[in-house]
Amino acid sequence: MDHLRGAIRTYAWGSRTAIAEFTGRPVPAAHPEAELWLGAHPGDPARLETGDGEVSLLDVLAADPEGQLGAVALARFGDRLPMLVKVLAADEPLSLQAHPSTAQALEGYQREERLGVPVTSPIRNYRDTSHKPELLVALAPFEALAGFRPVARTIELLRALSVSDLDPFIDLLAGPDGVLAEDGQTDADGLRALFTTWITAPQPDLDVLVPAVLEGAIHYLSSGPAEFAAEARTVLELGERYPGDAGVLAALLLNRISLAPGEAIFVSAGNLHTYLHGVGLEVMANSDNVLRGGLTPKHVDVPELLRVLDFTPTTEEELRPKTRVEGPELIYATPAEEFAVSQVTLDGDYLGHEVDAPSRHCDGQGPQILLCTRGSVTVHAKSGSLTLQRGESAWVSSDDGPIRLLAQKPASLYRATIGL
Ligand SMILES: [Zn+2]
Known part of the structure; x- marks a missing residue:
């Protein structure tokens, strides 16, 4: 057993105070610190502080896989640590994203290998063959968007914004007769149709629709206490940062989740999500497979995203893992x-x-x-x-x-x- 010194990752959306303060270093940090990696990821392994100096956890695992990982883990995952633990500090929203299932990751990885896309290329989607389920536990108040909200509730939100440009899109969700179908499959079909329409919309259309939605959100918030205040504020915040981005519209479809310290969400394959603000502990399968859906200057592969997304509506409650107490x-x-x-x-x-x-x-x-x-x-x-x-x-x-x-x-x- 040794102290583990995490690897600090600086990204633009990080915080100059949260991770520095948490780890007892001078505040503010020189760069926005987004993540503290506590794991054996080949890209940035944590280091053990041993009596003989610092050693990469990766090297420690390589030297004695069975002693470090145990026979059960070794038999299932081989001689690598299958999880990655991160402290994540978001001062600004991350990109809208989803992660593939194991089958999708394997198929996608092999396809990109066949096509000869280098694994380090910025347009590479699948950098390994693993799925990437993730658990996010809030260490401080944490704000997120995750999973498609049940459709009836999304229709209420879209109607509350009173934006006439949204009417044809509400019809896509509500069905041709304006009557909401009872069965979940139809809801998923409506969400798929609407999301696909928005994410593939020509830029001139988005340059009309996104500002109209932002206008609606401003008007909605200015007319007194509002049921969907958090949702409307988030859309305004995202729209300010990414004007004309289809991800701003997609944010209207997702559960707007506020976690108190100790509360958590579990993000499974195909779940569209983004973390907006806060400090959290993120534990995930050791994978880099991310399909982005906007709210980012990085590569967005829309057809591939549509292939992995799960449009089945889910409630916030379903995203929060059950807990049990033992001692x-x-x-x-x-x-x-x-x-x-x-x-x-x-x-x-x-x-x-x-x-x-x-x-x-x-x-x-x-x-x-x-x-x-x-x-x-x-x-x-x-x-x-x-x-x-x-x-x-x-x-x-x-x-x-x-x-x-x-x-x-x-x-x-x-x-x-x-x-x-
Ligand atoms: Zn994620």
């Missing part, structure tokens, strides 16, 4: 084999003595990444102990568990393990 641990129930996440809260009766914290996956083995988010926690493993302060993380190899935890004052840490 001091709150476990987020997610279906991915690549990762599992829990939050350990040490307070009350759990203070002042060592608390068992067995891993609940990989037959009690498997590696663990720990991230302290409040207070100070001493972690005891087979090889010794270390103390994590807020913002610090640790790598516990498979053969170094199970761990016990000790805190004298209220403390919290997140634990990511493989989900098998």
